[in-house]
Amino acid sequence: MAKDYYKILEVNKNDSPETIKKSYKKLALKYHPDRADDHKKKEFEEKFKEINEAYNILGNETKRRQYDAGGTNNQFRQAQSSGRQNFSDIFEDLLRESNFGSQFGNYEEETPELDLHYGLTITFTEAAFGVEKEILIKKDVQCDSCNGTGAQDNKFDTCKKCNGHGRIEIEQRTPWGLIRRTAKCNECEGQGKIPKNKCRTCGGERILNRKEKVKIKTPKGIDNNQTLRIPNAGNAAKNKRNGDLFLTIKVTPHKIFKRERFDIYMELPITFSQAALGCEISIPTLTDNIKIKITKGTESGSVFRLRNKGIPYLDDPNYLGDQYVNIVVKTPKKLTRAQAKLFEELKKLDK
Ligand SMILES: [Zn+2]
Ligand SMILES: [Zn+2]
Known part of the structure; x- marks a missing residue:
């Protein structure tokens, strides 16, 4: 019975070669014998061989077709031995990929955590229209006394x-x-x-940890709990690209508006007579005040929609959401004598 190479590579029979390659790489990294604890070495070696055997077949278009057509196991043994070169190519490929080299063998230093994660609180309006801020972040930076070389006097x-x-x-x-x-x-x-001599500022470490100002600009339309990535603003590392800074945005609630995606919602209380007789009322938008016309006989719960008065779309700020105005007719709780008299008159007219 032939082995199920698809199962071994954790892929499906109709997955693309890219998917198969990706899954293979993932598994090869996971089960690389150099990464196993001593008691697991044997198990990892077996698994690693199996993964590579499977990839030798499924990673090759012709062999994969033969396998799918149900060739015998023997054929594949042969295919496998002649496919060694193929594997070593991929292995080199893997080694070239970032960081893989450092994950086994002790030649490359361990990668310290270079990315930084912070929170940032902004207002509702800042979230809608974007804001520039300067924030103070404690992080690793290149030593500027030695320009990150670690040497005193550049010698x-x-x-x-x-x-x-x-x-x-x-x-x-x-x-x-x-x-x-x-x-x-x-x-x-x-x-x-x-x-020749270690830099006196950083002690030859080339890196200092200190508070640094970071200028940031939030995009229009960002929402609560979304995370902003600022490339290169994380920790500095020796001979490596800086990490990134991740800012999770907290948006303070607005006094008037509630947000849903890029639309905003507000309630507009009007009096019974305003509703009955109609009126013009000035209402706030995110940018200014505008007048809206309440038509005669407007009912509580009516909704006005103001197009493009909402929040710019995060992926395309040329488009804006809408503003919805929910009319709430306030029934008077206390009436003056004159008002009461008027309502009595109204009641007589009710049919
Ligand atoms: Zn050297
Ligand atoms: Zn230094």
Whole structure:
């Protein structure tokens, strides 16, 4: 009985080659034997081999077709052995992908948490129309005394380990034998040079942790609990791109308006006579005041819709939501003698 390679790769029979490749990479990372604890090594190795066996077939269009057509297991054994080259290509591919190299083998330093997460409270109107702010964030920044080199007075010696290249060649053991690749020199952290004396400000660490002002601009239309990503504004790292800053937005409620997606809602209390006789009333919008006409005989619960008086769409601020005005007719609770008399007169007219 042939193995179910689709099941092994956790994909479906009609998934695209991209999906299969993606799933394979995910699993290969997960079960890479170098990442297993000692007692799990055997299990990971088995699983890793199985995953690769499956990918050798399903990752190749012709072999996949043969497999789908129900070829024998033997055929696949052959296919598998001749597919080794294929695997090593993919493996190299995997190694090139960001960070994978650092996840096994000790040559690359561990990636510290570079992304930062903060909250930011803004007003309802700021959320609607965007706002620029300067916020204070405690984060790792490059040392400016040494420009992030870690050297006092900009004086260096050439790194002996990599002869100034910053990279060294290493061999990596895998279930398929040794793979040679280049990695960042661990002696000079890829700089190719070593400070003669350590920078006195950062002690040679190249990075300082301090409070920094970050200028941010929220987009129009952002809503409560949405998260803003500010690329590059996270922690600085040696020889690496900075992390990102993630700001989760809290929007304070508005006194008048409630928001639903990009529409806003308000209640407009009017008197019984305004409703009965009709009137013109000035009401607030997010940007100004406008007059609306209440027609004669308007009932409580009537809704006015003011087009494009709502909030700009987050993905296209040229479009705006609408403003809905919900009319609430206030029934008078206390009447003056004169009012009471008038209502008595009205009652006589009721049919
Ligand atoms: Zn070096
Ligand atoms: Zn420094």
